[in-house]
Structure formats: structure tokens, C-alpha cells
Amino acid sequence: MSILQHTARELLGSLESREVSSVELTQACLDRIREVDERVGAFLRVNEDRALAQAADVDSRRAQRKPVGRLAGLPVAVKDVLCDREELTTCASRMLANFRPPYDSTVVAKLKSADAVLLGRTNMDEFAMGGSTENSAFQLTHNPWDLQCTPGGSSGGAAAAVAAAMAPLSIGTDTGGSIRQPAGLCGVVGMKPTYGRVSRYGLVAFASSLDQVGPLAQTVGDAALLLETIAGHDARDSTSLDLPAPRFSATVDEPLQGLRIGWAREHFAAGLDPEVEAAAREALAVYESLGANVREISLPHGKYGVATYYVIAPSEASSNLARYDGVHFGYRTDEQAMLSELAEERRRLESAKDQAGLQNLDTVLVRMYRRTRAEGFGPEVKRRIMLGTYALSAGYYDAYYLKALQVRRLIRQDFDRAFEQVDLIAGPITAAPAFKLGEMAGDPLSMYLVDLYTVSANLAGIPGLCLPCGRTKSGLPIGLQLQAPALEEERLFRGARMYERATTWHLDRAPL
Amino acid sequence: MGITRQEIEKVALLARLQLSDPELDTMSNELAQIVGYVDQLAEVNTEGIAPMAHAIELENVFESDQVGESLSRERALANAPHHNSIGYLVPAVLGD
Numbered sequence: 297m298s299i300l301q302h303t304a305r306e307l308l309g310s311l312e313s314r315e316v317s318s319v320e321l322t323q324a325c326l327d328r329i330r331e332v333d334e335r336v337g338a339f340l341r342v343n344e345d346r347a348l349a350q351a352a353d354v355d356s357r358r359a360q361r362k363p364v365g366r367l368a369g370l371p372v373a374v375k376d377v378l379c380d381r382e383e384l385t386t387c388a389s390r391m392l393a394n395f396r397p398p399y400d401s402t403v404v405a406k407l408k409s410a411d412a413v414l415l416g417r418t419n420m421d422e423f424a425m426g427g428s429t430e431n432s433a434f435q436l437t438h439n440p441w442d443l444q445c446t447p448g449g450s451s452g453g454a455a456a457a458v459a460a461a462m463a464p465l466s467i468g469t470d471t472g473g474s475i476r477q478p479a480g481l482c483g484v485v486g487m488k489p490t491y492g493r494v495s496r497y498g499l500v501a502f503a504s505s506l507d508q509v510g511p512l513a514q515t516v517g518d519a520a521l522l523l524e525t526i527a528g529h530d531a532r533d534s535t536s537l538d539l540p541a542p543r544f545s546a547t548v549d550e551p552l553q554g555l556r557i558g559w560a561r562e563h564f565a566a567g568l569d570p571e572v573e574a575a576a577r578e579a580l581a582v583y584e585s586l587g588a589n590v591r592e593i594s595l596p597h598g599k600y601g602v603a604t605y606y607v608i609a610p611s612e613a614s615s616n617l618a619r620y621d622g623v624h625f626g627y628r629t630d631e632q633a634m635l636s637e638l639a640e641e642r643r644r645l646e647s648a649k650d651q652a653g654l655q656n657l658d659t660v661l662v663r664m665y666r667r668t669r670a671e672g673f674g675p676e677v678k679r680r681i682m683l684g685t686y687a688l689s690a691g692y693y694d695a696y697y698l699k700a701l702q703v704r705r706l707i708r709q710d711f712d713r714a715f716e717q718v719d720l721i722a723g724p725i726t727a728a729p730a731f732k733l734g735e736m737a738g739d740p741l742s743m744y745l746v747d748l749y750t751v752s753a754n755l756a757g758i759p760g761l762c763l764p765c766g767r768t769k770s771g772l773p774i775g776l777q778l779q780a781p782a783l784e785e786e787r788l789f790r791g792a793r794m795y796e797r798a799t800t801w802h803l804d805r806a807p808l
Numbered sequence: 809m810g811i812t813r814q815e816i817e818k819v820a821l822l823a824r825l826q827l828s829d830p831e832l833d834t835m836s837n838e839l840a841q842i843v844g845y846v847d848q849l850a851e852v853n854t855e856g857i858a859p860m861a862h863a864i865e866l867e868n869v870f871e872s873d874q875v876g877e878s879l880s881r882e883r884a885l886a887n888a889p890h891h892n893s894i895g896y897l898v899p900a901v902l903g904d
Binding site for chain 2: 394395396398399490491492505506531534535537597600602603604606607614618621622623624625626627628631634635658659660661662663664665666667669670673678679681682683685686689695696698699700701702703704705706708740741744754755756757758782
């Protein structure tokens with residue numbers, strides 16, 4: 297256990313000086329997974345043999361003083377949404393339960409060429425749709441701080457794996473808060489980069505104009521190290537930004553002089569849990585004590601963020617998920633059962649002389665698509681596909697989709713104005729700490745409203761980071777969100793590290 | 809604004825989803841609730857505001873016209889639920 301108390305940057309130093317071997321470190325992670333993951337459920341699959349083989353390969357190259365990659369020997373967990381040609385990639389969906397990608401996603405390829413040790417694949421809400429990881433078709437993930445609670449989502453497995461010290465580093469994805477919110481609920485650091493910073497090639501698409509891949513770790517410096525490894529231009533993603541990826545870990549420890557922090561009055565309004573509010577205000581006081589100028593700002597359109605998001609994201613999802621047709625890859629319904637069902641319906645309609653019914657009866661192919669998708673997708677995915685199809689359908693496009701795209705620009709303009717006055721925006725990551733598993737079941741709208749503080753960063757494309765800033769009386773972590781202008785990840789990391797260095801929350805470990 | 813059962817059935821067909829009667833009922837209620845919430849966007853004045861489709865508005869991204877690696881037929885077909893050595897197999901379509 298003790299070796300896993302160290303940060304990834306410390307471990308990398310120990311690996312480089314050969315105080316610790318990658319096999320020892322990887323074995324420690326695998327032992328920890330065996331010890332606690334039956335209770336936590338962070339991993340969908342762990343590939344012990346492959347991980348140990350990668351670790352042994354790095355150790356032997358180090359021993360021979362051959363060149364190694366920049367994460368050489370460090371174990372990393374990967375959310376089960378990024379293609380890896382040597383692994384199943386299921387998106388926690390029955391639809392892709394047996395899917396073996398024919399190629400590596402760019403993020404996985406970069407991890408491999410950095411000589412990271414790939415421990416296994418973490419649980420998530422199906423197709424990354426959800427905020428509690430309860431929408432996984434395969435298993436629940438429990439919050440390491442309180443096993444009755446959700447770890448958040450959709451990268452719940454990624455956050456729980458770090459919080460329970462099963463992996464020092466972990467990759468998540470964030471479409472409306474899916475890295476930052478679980479990081480907050482599990483008391484770890486999670487970061488969503490600027491849209492376009494990290495390639496989406498080989499990332500199974502949910503909402504393409506919002507999806508970003510990012511790091512989860514125990515500390516800000518570790519998150520900076522992981523981001524610099526996966527960031528950078530990729531010609532295979534046309535939305536990838538053609539900019540060099542800075543060495544964030546080289547500057548993260550330098551404090552920012554004359555830092556101006558804004559807090560949005562809309563983030564401290566009705567509905568905010570008093571313990572969360574107190575912790576967030578205390579964090580602002582810490583910044584003041586560090587010499588930062590802390591001032592109130594306004595993001596007036598932020599309150600429309602959830603409504604805007606739940607038009608745009610489902611619309612894009614309904615289009616992206618049209619590819620699951622039971623033909624090219626993934627699940628297909630049982631053909632014989634499907635054909636007999638259709639024949640039986642036809643007989644019934646014929647004997648009832650129901651001409652309209654016969655006219656409207658599905659063709660064989662349409663029925664195959666419909667049954668395949670009905671059986672392959674879970675309820676939340678179906679709900680979002682229906683919502684998006686509705687919003688894009690004739691007669692509603694202008695009122696919903698187009699309107700949402702206009703409000704999206706207003707949300708972005710709010711940030712542009714705010715960042716004329718301040719360098720970073722700070723506030724709570726969620727209005728309340730982790731909720732109980734099952735608590736939101738059957739109430740999709742309440743679940744969507746959990747995203748209130750996180751969706752705006754995705755809509756505006758700006759980077760956001762969550763780090764631990766307190767605990768409730770009952771012991772649950774509280775997360776502080778920091779947001780920066782587009783491309784200012786370096787500022788975000790340095791500002792976050794200033795807070796981290798002045799506090800001790802990141803040193804606390806879940807009682808497992 | 810309510811969503812009628814007929815509308816939900818039409819959307820389910822467009823979305824290529826087969827929904828049972830109870831699922832159609834649940835879906836009608838849930839969508840009505842969510843759409844009711846989303847309707848608050850109507851109160852925002854968006855006159856003259858250009859729609860924003862992408863967070864970082866890149867235009868005309870070109871790729872060099874080079875022949876690269878592509879998937880072999882075998883690898884491309886490997887994940888298909890039903891295929892032969894040439895292509896994907898689906899139930900008979902003609903004569904339907």
C-alpha cells in the first residue's frame with residue numbers, strides 16, 4: 297500500500313532512479329485492485345498479464361539504458377470508451393460487449409508510446425451518458441469514501457480507481473462534466489482541457505462538439521504530467537488544434553503573481569448545500585491569503601446551461617449513435633425471433649383487415665434495426681436518442697436545436713466578458729456532495745440538474761479543473777472547480793497547484 | 809407543452825427504436841418533463857446571435873492528399889455480427 301501513497305511524479309522519479317521497478321509498482325496496483333475492487337467496482341476488466349509484461353519490458357529497457365517514453369513504467373487506467381486494438385472497448389454497453397477495435401485511439405497510442413503500463417478498463421455510464429455510473433450495463437461502481445454513494449459519472453470508474461489508490465493515473469472523458477464531477481465526488485483531481493487540445497480519434501463519440509479526453513490523478517502536478525502526454529495536434533481529428541502541447545508539469549509549481557480570481561454570484565445561489573458553500577468560500581479565502589485578488593463576477597446565462605446542453609448533447613448523440621445498426625459491428629438481435637415476431641404481427645393485422653396497420657408495419661430491415669437498438673441500448677441512452685431525435689425533427693429544429701446553439705454563444709460571451717476582469721473562475725463543482733446509489737433512479741431531470749456548474753465549460757470549449765477542497769461532516773469529499781480561458785491550461789494548473797500547496801485535502805485517502 | 813403518444817411513436821420510428829407500450833408511456837412522461845424544462849430557452853433574447861456549433865470555430869481544415877494505411881477487408885469485417893468473406897450479411901431485403 298505504501299508505494300501507492302506516492303504521487304505519479306514521485307513514482308516516476310523512483311522508476312527513473314531504479315529505486316522501484318515498474319513490475320513492483322504494477323504488482324502493487326494489481327494487488328490493491330484485488331484487495332478492494334470487489335467492493336468498489338471501478339474496473340470492468342483488468343489485464344494482469346499484459347500490464348506485467350509491459351512493466352517488465354520497461355524495466356529491462358531501463359536496465360539496459362535504452363530510451364524509454366515519458367511515462368515509462370507508470371500504471372494508467374483507461375476509461376472503456378477509448379479504442380485499444382488489443383482490448384475490448386465496450387462503452388459499458390451491451391451494444392459493444394464484444395467489440396474489438398481494429399485500431400488504437402490516438403490517446404491510447406500516445407500512452408503506449410510513452411511506455412505507460414495499461415492496467416485495465418474502467419467502468420462508466422453507458423456511452424458516457426450519465427452522472428453516477430449507474431447507467432453501466434455491466435456493474436455498479438461505489439464511491440470509495442462511502443460505498444453506499446455513487447462515485448459520480450460518467451467517468452466514475454476512472455475517479456474511483458484513483459481515489460481508492462488502485463491506479464496513480466487515470467484517463468476519463470468529459471462531455472458535460474464527466475471528468476470533473478466524479479473527481480469532485482471522489483476527492484481527486486480531474487481536468488477537462490480546451491476543446492481540441494486532445495485528439496478525439498478513436499474516442500467512441502457521444503456529442504462530438506463537446507467531448508474531450510482528460511486526466512484524473514491524486515494531485516494537480518500528476519494531472520499536468522498526464523495531460524502533456526496525451527495532448528497535441530492530430531491530423532486524424534479535424535477539430536484538433538494545431539498547436540504544440542506545452543510541458544505543463546515543468547511549470548505547474550510556479551505560483552501566479554497578481555492572480556485575479558472571480559466567483560460567479562450564480563454559483564453561490566439557492567440550492568447550494570451549506571457545507572459545500574462553506575468549503576468553496578473557504579477556498580476563496582485561501583486564495584486571498586495567497587495574495588490573489590478575489591472578486592465577484594456574473595455569468596448571467598449560466599442558468600440556461602443545462603437546458604442548452606440537454607438539447608445539443610442529445611441531438612449530437614442521436615446522430616452519432618445512428619451507426620449502431622446491427623450490421624457493421626456490435627450487437628444484432630436474433631434474426632429468427634425477429635422474423636417470427638414480424639410475421640405474427642402481419643397475420644394479426646391481416647385477419648383484422650387493418651390496412652393502415654399493414655401499411656405502417658416495419659420492413660424487415662427497419663425491424664432489425666429497431667429490435668437491435670431496443671435490446672442493445674439501456675434506458676438512459678434510449679432517452680437521449682429520443683430527445684435528440686425529437687429536437688432535430690421537422691417543426692422543432694428552430695425552436696430547440698437552433699435556439700440552443702444561439703444560447704451557447706451567449707454562454708461563451710459571458711465567459712469572454714468575465715475573463716476580461718479575472719484570470720480564473722472558482723466555485724463549487726456540484727451543488728451537493730455524492731448522493732446515494734439509487735437515489736436519482738426514475739428521475740432523469742433531477743439527475744441532469746446535477747450538471748449545473750459543469751456543462752458551461754463544455755458548451756464554451758474552455759478548460760476546467762476540479763480538486764479537493766474539503767469534506768462534509770459525514771466525511772464525503774467536496775470539490776473546487778477552477779475554469780480558465782481557452783488554451784490557458786498552464787494558468788489553470790498553476791493556479792490550482794497554488795491552492796493545493798497551501799492545503800492538505802489532497803493528502804487524505806479514502807478509508808478502504 | 810405536452811408530447812402526444814403519436815409523436816413519441818413517430819420519433820421512436822425515426823430513431824429506429826422499438827419501444828413497448830409501457831416504455832412509450834414512460835418515455836412520453838419523461839420527455840414531456842425534460843422538454844418542459846428546456847422550454848425556458850424561449851425566454852432568452854437571441855435576436856441577431858449567430859448559432860455556435862463548435863466550441864473552437866475552426867474553418868477549412870485540410871488534410872494533405874496522401875494515400876495512407878487503411879483497414880483490410882478482414883479487419884473491417886471482423887466485428888460484424890454476421891458476415892462472409894466478402895461483406896456484411898443482412899436479412900433478405902428484396903421482395904419484402
